[in-house]
Amino acid sequence: MSESRAMRADARRNRDAIVAAARDVFDRDEQLRFDDFAARAGVGVGTLYRHFPTREALAAAVYEGEVATLVEHARDPEHSAIENLDAVLRGFVEYLVGHAGLARTLAAVVDPAVQADGGVELEGTIGELLRQATADGAVRPGIDVGAIMIVLHGIGSATDRPDWASESRGAVELLLAGLRASRSPSASTGDR
Amino acid sequence: MSESRAMRADARRNRDAIVAAARDVFDRDEQLRFDDFAARAGVGVGTLYRHFPTREALAAAVYEGEVATLVEHARDPEHSAIENLDAVLRGFVEYLVGHAGLARTLAAVVDPAVQADGGVELEGTIGELLRQATADGAVRPGIDVGAIMIVLHGIGSATDRPDWASESRGAVELLLAGLRASRSPSASTGDR
DNA sequence: TTGACAAATGGAGACAGTCTCCATATTCTC
DNA sequence: GAGAATATGGAGACTGTCTCCATTTGTCAA
Secondary structure (H helix, E strand, O other): OOOOOOOOHHHHHHHHHHHHHHHHHHHOOOOOOHHHHHHHHOOOHHHHHHHOOOHHHHHHHHHHHHHHHHHHOOOOOOOOHHHHHHHHHHHHHHHHHHOHHHHHHHHHHHOOOOOOHHHHHHHHHHHHHHHHHHHOOOOOOOOOHHHHHHHHHHHHHOOOOOOHHHHHHHHHHHHHHHHHOOOOOOOOOOOO | OOOOOOOOHHHHHHHHHHHHHHHHHHHOOOOOOHHHHHHHHOOOHHHHHHHOOOHHHHHHHHHHHHHHHHHHOOOOOOOOHHHHHHHHHHHHHHHHHHOHHHHHHHHHHHOOOOOOHHHHHHHHHHHHHHHHHHHOOOOOOOOOHHHHHHHHHHHHHOOOOOOHHHHHHHHHHHHHHHHHOOOOOOOOOOOO
């Protein structure tokens, strides 16, 4: 993103090859040894490490593009904020469901501990839609983007569940319903 | 749980020592080398491995007790199913928030890939409360326990988020609100 | 073009955990 | 108390991660 200075041509070429190889590996959910990523991309381990010091950094690079696509049609002015929010969240899940292999890795990107531009962008977009939808009165006030991110995080990291795909869709429905619910019913029976 | 045959006294003693040490380590969120768990518990690595072949198995053992406590006051006959469900879910989050270190590891237990009795029990209990609450008409029909588990999974695995505690509480509120919402508003604008 | 300098490469090998194996020690049973 | 059964522990094999630097490749000014 903010490439400080021009990158040498061979460096760029290698970087791209690595990302392409990684996308492929993640997508088919191959459990590959880090060294082998390098072999797969046709570069040496050293090169791999210089470009991407950690597995997460690599994942982040892969997702940057994907997330950009997801987020892109999120500001459709034809629709209200709540409709766009709805579309982004459903779209996100459908994307993950369609790429189960990628989902596992994505958890890292949703995680802010990893400084992934993709994750920041996703959260920013959802946050803005949420703010707008709240202002419109379509979402009950007092909801934090973080709560939504946590649900997404759950979807990304629960891929081992046998019924993961449908459960994930269910989780998003639950989330959307919760956002719109007129008021927090707060049926808490006092304390216990 | 289903200890097939009596365990030799020394074996039981060691097992217990290991679990106690592990609980301690997880709770203070120390990042310990697997070998060191053994040292900490005063046993050899071999012993550790015989009792707990993987890190998850160890985590599962630690949580078995904890989850039992959580689940215990979940069938309070004084309250309706939805009230008990509410209490269990909030209780679960408060427990995790109070033991952030444990939460990270807990993610493994919520995961059914790991055959952890604690996880199975938790899911079973929540499922039953959900079923009952649905029958009572307090929860809108068609909701799958799995969707709830996914949200819990998210809470357990998002501990790196700087504002994790409050976001987790927010996620549970969202979840509870979604459960009660009268109908899935389905504001989806057709397809896109 | 070409020379000179900076940047990038790759893979051998150092390193750090994980896990196995089995001679020895402990517990149990009669 | 003897013998059988079970458990122990830790040395060392193994597996994957990451560093380091001699060599190669690209860039640019002349």
